[in-house]
Amino acid sequence: MSQPVTIAVDALGGDAGASVVLPGVEAALSEDASLSVLLCGPEEVVVPFCASHERCEAVVTTEEIAMGEHPAQAVRKKKDSSLVVGCRMVKEGKAQGFFSAGSTGAVLTAGTLVIGRIKGVARPALCTVLPTPTSDVVMCDVGANADCKPEYLVQFAQMASIYAEKVLGRENPRVALLNIGSEEAKGSQFAQTCHALLKEQVPNFAGNAEGNDVLAATFDVYVTDGFTGNVCLKTIEGTSKALFGAIKGAFTKSPLTMLGAMLVKGGLRELKDKVSSDRMGAAPVLGVKGACMVGHGSSNEIAIKNGIHAAAKTVRLQVSELIAQAVSSPAVSGKIDKSE
Amino acid sequence: MSQPVTIAVDALGGDAGASVVLPGVEAALSEDASLSVLLCGPEEVVVPFCASHERCEAVVTTEEIAMGEHPAQAVRKKKDSSLVVGCRMVKEGKAQGFFSAGSTGAVLTAGTLVIGRIKGVARPALCTVLPTPTSDVVMCDVGANADCKPEYLVQFAQMASIYAEKVLGRENPRVALLNIGSEEAKGSQFAQTCHALLKEQVPNFAGNAEGNDVLAATFDVYVTDGFTGNVCLKTIEGTSKALFGAIKGAFTKSPLTMLGAMLVKGGLRELKDKVSSDRMGAAPVLGVKGACMVGHGSSNEIAIKNGIHAAAKTVRLQVSELIAQAVSSPAVSGKIDKSE
Structure with a gap:
């Protein structure tokens, strides 16, 4: 039996809300007997569901963060929203991980402000697992930090490598910098500085990648x-x-x-499913304590189930503990201004 | 009959070199009776070809710039290369435009240093015409300037709009800024500053685009x-x-x-051809005098032909004259430091 894990789930996330989240939670619970869920949402949604499902506890909330709201304002204002309360469950130790298919920006903000950064991490980052026709690859950051310092990318590389190795089972993942030429001196000033730092500080750094390398799965991890x-x-x-x-x-x-x-549609459907984001379920917010996963707004119940399982796996494989160790290594931490 | 135009062509460009360029030139000449070509390359390649083709004059050169060479060093050192001599033909007024399927970096460098910038243009840019399933769209810059000031993007928008309107026949093209969210305040500091400047100075600016808008052809011109x-x-x-x-x-x-x-392959082939870069032939280097086009390294003879025709069209429609007018408008030119 797997190690028992409790995941807080936002019942309201996603374009379809509870109508998709609840079947996803049901499927996640039935496939993992060591999983418990704290289901956060309105009383009429979560109480009846939890009454009829084992290992599922209702956490009644009174507010909702909509997809279009300003993330930071919404998180600060709506303290009793399902999204913020779910993160608080992790902060207070009642759950070890959090999953939401709600606003990515709000999950990023609440993950950072409510759950909190891992000590030594300069900037939590949004990581995505990209299904390609040949294998899955990881990209980090895909939107948490529009403006970065080169030092952040060293941590993105460390965090995404650990995720690729532990959660995807990719041994010794090859990390590349997304750039506009394969040679070391290519790219913007920023990319050139990043290249030099990655080369110096990340042992599994394999060089520059270009846009066409991503779906070709030339490398395992793309940092940017x-x-x-x-x-x-x-x-x-x-x-x-x-x-x-x-x-x-x-x-x-x-x-x-x-x-x-008609004759080829089976094969095409298989390919479409293979490269669909539903299979991955969710994108991890790396650098926050515990596990914090954000699902696509258009998640179906399979994506929700897979996202909750990914959160549980991240907790069981101690991804955040490994990240904490990696970022505290003196070679890197000395270069990052943690006061920010 | 169209206006007579002379295009200087680099006989050595592309992965396949003269074996593809010469049939491309032949096709271009036979489809456009007002086109003349100055074919630049080694004596044994260009002299026999020009002897057997009307409106084609040999310009014998003794050096070659290879695909992997450092662009700026190669252009400075190899003054008698087919690529540099072709640009010099435009500089000296012997041709009105230049086409090469050689090193993009070397064409950009030679276009800027040998042919020369249009007065008022801060930075020439590489523009590409992207075929999508529904219509063609334009993106600028796609690699000439890895580091940009926000002001440059205003000129990219002006130049690419003129190209889209004149060469592609897109009336009043809608210009978007490639960004990571549709709202005005989204994106990096750089993108936010660009948005404000574009809104102020480019009348056909339509707002932010995201990566998924490009092939969806939501807008006509994407600046970045x-x-x-x-x-x-x-x-x-x-x-x-x-x-x-x-x-x-x-x-x-x-x-x-x-x-x-077998039953669907005709339709798929049609789609593949439709989204293939061969149909476009070449990417214009906007902001240099006359016309300067760079073909894909993997160009086939149809791409070469289309690239030469695109150069001739750019000359005939006076794209560089229109760009010169646009960038000299006081609203914009006052904000750009031309001394750089």
Whole structure:
């Protein structure tokens, strides 16, 4: 039996809210007998559900943070929202991890302000596991920090490596800097400084990657500032969507192409599922204590289930403890101004 | 009959060199009776070809800039290379435009140093025409300037708008800033400053775009710094390549899927051609005098032909004259430090 873990879950997160979160929680509980859930949300949603499910405890909240709200303002103001209360459960030790499919910005803010940073981490970062046709790769940061100092990227590399190694089981992951040329002297001044620091301080640093390396899975971990990472991630999503959409159009041109499409659609569906973000369930906010996972707004119940399981796995494999050790290593910590 | 135009062509550019460039030149000349070419390259390559082709004059050169060479060093040192001599033809008024499928960095450097900047342009930029499933869109800068000042992006917007309007025939193109959120206050400090300047100075500025807007063709022109633009462009190329590769794999799984693939492959080929960079031929270096186009290293003869035609069109539609007018408008030029 696995180590018992309690995850606080935001019942209201995501575009579909509780109608998708509750079936996801049910599936997560039934597949993991050592998992307990603290379900945070309105009384009428969480109390009846918890009454009929084992290992699920209701935490009644009275407020909700909507997807479009200003993250920092909403987190500061709505102290009794399901999202903020869920994070408080981790802060108070009642849960070891938190999952929400709500506003990414609000989860990032609440993760940092309510759960709190791991000592020595300059900036928590949003990490994403990208499914590619060949294997899964990790990118960090994909949007938490639009403006970065080069030193942050050293920590992003350390944190994302630990996540790739422990949670994805990638042994000795190869870390690359997302840049615009493979040679050391390529890129912006910022990228060049990052390259030098990564080379000096990250043993598994393998050099520069370019945009086309990401889905080709040339490396295991891609580190970048949150601006570039977010553009890259959304470009992948948009390109994939546009191409699959256009392929669908090409398939419905004539009776013959429609017949052909019927014969290949199984394989295409398999590919689409393989590169879908649902399989990953959620993106970890790395650098906060415990585990903090944010699901896609469009999460379905499988994505919710996988996101909760990823949170439990992150706790069981002691990812945050390993991050704390890594960032306290003198080679790195001496270079980061922790007072910020 | 179109206005007569002379384009200097680098016979050695591209991975395949003269073996692809010469058939491309031949096709370009035969489709445009008002086009003349100054073909720059080694005597044994250019002299026999020009002897057997009308409107093609040989310019014998003795050096070659290889794809991997340091651009600035190569351009400074190899003054008799086909790439540098081609640019000199424009500088000296013997040709009105230049095309090369050689090293992008070397063309950018030679375009700026040998042909020269348009008066008032702070930084020439590499612009690309991106074919999407629905329409073509323009992105600028995609790699010439890894480090930008916000003011540069105002000029990128002006230059790319003129190119989209004149060369692509897009009336009143909608310009967006590539950013990580649609709201005005989103993004890095740099992106926020750019947003404010673009809003103030570019009448057809339509707001922020995200990575997923590019292939969705939400806007006509995407402006960005050369670092972000290059990552975005290569991410699109890589995602497209990975997905088409994986689709091919899914099609060859069984006799039935292979039969299905036969029935749909016409439509897929059409889509692949539609989103292929060959159709565009080349990326314009905007902000240098005359016309300067750089082709993909993997250009085939159709791409070469289209690139030469794009150079001729750029000259005929007076794109550089229009750019000169736009950047000399006092609203913008007063804010740019031209001494750099």
